[in-house]
Amino acid sequence: MRPILQAIQLSKIYGDPESPTRVVALQNASIQLVPGKVVCITGPSGSGKTTLLSILGCILKPTSGDLLIDGIPVTNLNETSLPEIRRKYIGFVFQSYNLFRSLTVQENVELALQLKGLPDSGLSSRASELLNLVGLSHRKNFAPADISGGEKQRVAIARALAGDPPLILADEPTANLDSKTGGEILGLFELLAREQKKSVVIVTHDPRISKIPHRPVFIEDGRIQEVAHA
């Protein structure tokens, strides 16, 4: 199966690479993501998980190495071109949800859809479809402050699905959720991979990840230590 993302020997060094005070956040990390699969990145705090996710999401530039998304080399693209790549190929789910507090659930999704280029006339119906997909159509007129943590994360997932990107990158998506809700959110990711053929990357410490089929990636000291196919 043709990979949607190929990361080849990615390294990220903070500070002057020649300086003894430099911080090596990622070293020679290589990974391939294919449609319909969930990849789970785990590792201790400060191991480089978020750095890897940020590079895969095209919001952080690697110091060296190559990144190809849908065959397009993106490492050397500038900030004028990268937003287009992010809009087209990537959906983000954040640990703290990062919803727009002043907008309703529906408007949060509509905003993302507008950014992805959907015409205004289609925003409302598409947002409703996405909210229905994550089981939140009954909360569409609620403010984020008035829904539970699990529901917020579902809104964030609906927002990530705006524009139908092939890649979903989730950073600790269950960290702020209780056990049952966290399990439901992970199940939703698995559903997206299986039924919508999304390539899902989840950075997590959550042991419940073992309950869904995934490919584990373990990082320590900025190096990918182990890649085993599930």
Add this chain to the structure above:
Amino acid sequence: MPMWTLALKNLIHDRTRLVITLTGITFSVVLILIQVGMFLGMTANSSTVIEHSDGDLWIMARNSQNFDMVNPFPESLVTAARSVEGVEWAETLIQQFAFMRLENGGTEQIEIIGFDLTGKVGRPWNILKGNIHDLSGADAIFVDETAMARLGRMSIGDSRELVRRKVRVAGITRGIMSFTTSPYIFTSYETAQRIVPEQLAGKTTYIVAKVASDHSIEGVKQQMQKRFRNYDVHTSKEWAHKTRYYWTWQTGIGAGFFGNALMGFIVGLVIVSQTIYSATMDHIREYGTLKAIGAKNKHVYSVILKQAGISAIAGFLLATVLQRIILVVKPLTVQVDSPPVLYVGTFLLTLFMCGLAALVSVRRVASIDPVEVFKG
């Protein structure tokens, strides 16, 4: 549409901050509207008698600076003015400061306009009560209703002492004010001379001439200037402009008004900058999220600038309502002109002020690294 929704909802999300923002803009805009309006009103007043007269050429003592401060000269010169080729008619007109004794025993300075009752120069307008012909009686005057705040309430038939002469109110006008704030008192040319005989017996302060339609005003002016070598000759436009320029700029009064308006602009700018910046910082994570999910900087800037624009429109509308209320309850001795161009100009200035205020926030947002949104 969601971008507009985000801008609007971010704005009203924190009501206290919104109130502070709108208060700042409203204060600023009201100050600008009132100060510039007063400036325009007083400027218009300074040349109002000239503009309500039908003459084309004004002859006066040499080096006169403005309408209100002129020296008397022999009235017999009007004959010489009439004899200049191209002059259709010429009249004398008196402008003279004097003191009126009030009912309570105090005195107020007034400005006498003494005009030819059969002529076309210096006549009062906006007459509420009375008739011009009522001034033909001995020592009759017209007074403006705005002057009554200073001179005391007066009705037709009331008497007052002007210099040492008893005068009778024969008519009341509305909205005729001088730049000097000394109320205009209109009276006949002869009465004016009788009131201040020491300065005005056999004298006038202006000769105003009308140029025949088949002659050019400039050509007749040059002939007139040759005839009146020791006097100044101005066209009506020139004299009105010179008077306005004197009062507004040579005295520094105009700079004072615009200084106050500038102060209002700066205070508004600082308050709006501060509130928009704090609103931006409050939502900084959301702007980072916008960038992370694919928004370009221009999308994020547009949200902040839309907030500034909405604030400007709301603040301007509130300020306009407040200004109209102030104008209704204002002291009648102050004229505030509010032509449509003042509102258009002030609205554009308000947009500029809010746009400028938003620039600090735009700079901050430009520096957001979307990586920050991954920090839980």
